[in-house]
Amino acid sequence: MAMVFINKAVLMQYTHSMTLLTLQQLVTTLLIHFGRVMGYTKARGLNVHTAKKLVLVSLFYNANVAFALASLKGVNIPMYIAIKRLTPLAVLIAGFFYGKGKPTTQVTLSVMLIAAGVLIAALGDFSFDLFGYSMAFTSVFFQTMYLVLVERSGAEDGLSSIEIMFYNSEALYSILLKLLFFCV
DSSP, X not given: OHHHHHHHHHHHHOOOHHHXXXXXXXXXXXXXXXXXXXXXXXXXXXXXHHHHHTHHHHHHHHHHHHHHHHHHTTSOHHHHHHHHTTHHHHHHXXXXXXXXXXXXXXXXXXXXXXXXXXXXXXXXXXXXXXXHHHHHHHHHHHHHHHHHHHHXXXXXXTOOHHHHHHHHHHHHHHHHHHHHHHHO
């Protein structure tokens, strides 16, 4: 929750959300690396085989964060949080289509109630910003794909949450470096 408020405050002054994402991922990578080197964490170093297994997971994660930051430019914080609450509904639907099976009636009704609340809140939003809303809904899509892929692939099995953050951060830099060399 604090990260949403901090990101919104930064984006109100500095509108380049991709730069903010890049800096956040760089700081994350450096903190995890130095934490490992100094013995504060038991996270393992970068493994190419693991990185290859996690490339799609990391792409969806970074796309989710990028679109979430872009949406914060035009959507107020309560609406941003409300829209992100549609992720369980999207995961429920995606899980059904990917063969996870039908969830219990209680789970379905709970998720539908949350989604209805989001829609009611959106109807009352006087500061509607089409770009912000579209970015937020795209973020929900990427977060859903990330969660479904993680669940289906098992690619993150045996990794700590710190190691997963490290690979997600590293993936962004790998992509940026390839784009940089491709463009030059």
